[in-house]
Amino acid sequence: MIFIQSFYALCVFCGLLYLYTRSAVPSSDDVIFKKFQHTYLVVYLLAMAADWLQGPYVYALYEHYGMTPHQIEQLFVAGFGSSMIFGTVVGSFADKYGRRANCILYGILYALACVTKHFNNFYILMIGRLLGGTATSILYSAFESWLVYEHHARTFDKDLLGTIFSHATLGNSIVAITAGVASQFFVDHYGFVSPFDASMVVLIIMVILITTVWSENYGDAKASLGTAFKTALSHIKTDRKVLCLGLIQSLFEGAMYTFVLEWTPALGQSQVQTDPNKPKEVIPHGFIFAGFMVAIMIGSSVFKVASRYLSVESFMRPVLFISALALCAPVIMPSSQPAVFVGFLVFEGCVGIFWPSLGTMRGKYVPEEARSTIMNFFRIPLNLIVIFILLQNLNMITIFKFCVALLLLASGVQWWLYRLSLVTPMADVEKGVSSSSIPFKSTQQQLVGNGGTSYDDQSEVMDV
Numbered sequence: 001m002i003f004i005q006s007f008y009a010l011c012v013f014c015g016l017l018y019l020y021t022r023s024a025v026p027s028s029d030d031v032i033f034k035k036f037q038h039t040y041l042v043v044y045l046l047a048m049a050a051d052w053l054q055g056p057y058v059y060a061l062y063e064h065y066g067m068t069p070h071q072i073e074q075l076f077v078a079g080f081g082s083s084m085i086f087g088t089v090v091g092s093f094a095d096k097y098g099r100r101a102n103c104i105l106y107g108i109l110y111a112l113a114c115v116t117k118h119f120n121n122f123y124i125l126m127i128g129r130l131l132g133g134t135a136t137s138i139l140y141s142a143f144e145s146w147l148v149y150e151h152h153a154r155t156f157d158k159d160l161l162g163t164i165f166s167h168a169t170l171g172n173s174i175v176a177i178t179a180g181v182a183s184q185f186f187v188d189h190y191g192f193v194s195p196f197d198a199s200m201v202v203l204i205i206m207v208i209l210i211t212t213v214w215s216e217n218y219g220d221a222k223a224s225l226g227t228a229f230k231t232a233l234s235h236i237k238t239d240r241k242v243l244c245l246g247l248i249q250s251l252f253e254g255a256m257y258t259f260v261l262e263w264t265p266a267l268g269q270s271q272v273q274t275d276p277n278k279p280k281e282v283i284p285h286g287f288i289f290a291g292f293m294v295a296i297m298i299g300s301s302v303f304k305v306a307s308r309y310l311s312v313e314s315f316m317r318p319v320l321f322i323s324a325l326a327l328c329a330p331v332i333m334p335s336s337q338p339a340v341f342v343g344f345l346v347f348e349g350c351v352g353i354f355w356p357s358l359g360t361m362r363g364k365y366v367p368e369e370a371r372s373t374i375m376n377f378f379r380i381p382l383n384l385i386v387i388f389i390l391l392q393n394l395n396m397i398t399i400f401k402f403c404v405a406l407l408l409l410a411s412g413v414q415w416w417l418y419r420l421s422l423v424t425p426m427a428d429v430e431k432g433v434s435s436s437s438i439p440f441k442s443t444q445q446q447l448v449g450n451g452g453t454s455y456d457d458q459s460e461v462m463d464v
Helices: 002-024 031-064 069-084 086-097 099-116 122-139 142-153 160-190 194-213 225-238 240-269 285-309 312-326 337-365 368-377 379-391 396-421 426-431 443-449
Strands: none
Touching: 002 285, 002 337, 031 069, 031 099, 031 122, 031 142, 031 160, 031 194, 069 086, 069 122, 069 379, 086 099, 086 122, 086 142, 086 225, 086 368, 086 379, 099 122, 099 142, 099 194, 122 142, 142 160, 142 337, 142 368, 160 194, 160 285, 160 337, 225 240, 225 368, 240 285, 240 312, 240 337, 240 368, 240 379, 240 396, 285 312, 285 337, 312 337, 312 396, 368 379, 379 396
16 A cells, blocks of 8 residues: 555655764754753653644544534634634743743643543533643743743854754654554553543653753743733834744644644545445555654755755745645545645655744744744634634635645745845844844843843853
């Protein structure tokens, strides 16, 4: 079967590419940097593992409890809705009250969401979805904000930030595959709720590690929450690079999450029945998912190679355009399962390039004092896109046309960002300071003002 053969071929190619990048792409020999990178990655991957452990069996658990499709749809809409509304507010607390504290809050909220899975009650499960949606917004903002601040504060080479993001993407794919296998094991032996209990244990370990090895950092701790929102909106209005990044994130991730909802039925419908009396072949979803994760790992390695020779702003232009072409496969050739599958693999490879690229660009252009707030602002249109898809009764081809349109728009915005990057003062880029942040405190002043480490005072760099 093409799925299994492709998985093994991708594994071989991924391994060879990883070995090549280890020898061809330079890395830091700085022991302090390696320790810092290790400290961040362990915590971040534990946070992602807790999320991946839950993912495969959320829908199955609801079905096991006898929820109707309409009730399940309501629960998922509630999750995305809470991420859009409550998550935007709670996630933005990171800038005022601390990124480390916000990451701990992620662990607490998500653990409480796991507890609700023990109750076969629609309203309790709804509370769990609200908690989980809020926690997800923190996951995709506070951890990155903590990393970027600490990386700059410890005066590490700015190019090494992309290396950390690449390793995070690579590790996240490995964690996803491992978590999927672990979830299956727990369900087979202990029932549908057990993956959520395992996730809760992982979250507790993560919180303990954060409290013991992470230092705290802030955005603008003196500003009120209302002021933080106004500052974030001001940056979005006045700095077109920040606006571009937010639009690219919303458009690409909107298409990506829609793809996550639709790849299973798309591959199922693309089977061509040569014998009408023969039952449809069962699609190996586990191998397909694992293949997607390996494709993302390949993408993360491609990012490392590409960023050595080109600017991120430059090579992301064709990457986003290729991602749009990849999702044309189920639109143009909906009955060709191999073509649809290859298109999906190419798209996942683009996802693997996108994640570290977006993190690197945000590290350059998003101002420090409102980093988490700005990142959460752009999750609002992302969640609106997914909610819109969930609430419409659209056919598969229409949905993928919608995804292609989103990706083409993202590609156009990336071209705009690239042109803007050509006129960005190099001093600002090297410091990771947005040009629009000039009227506000500079990143360096903010670090010192919040009790952090000055860029120029290397003697006081704090180890983890």
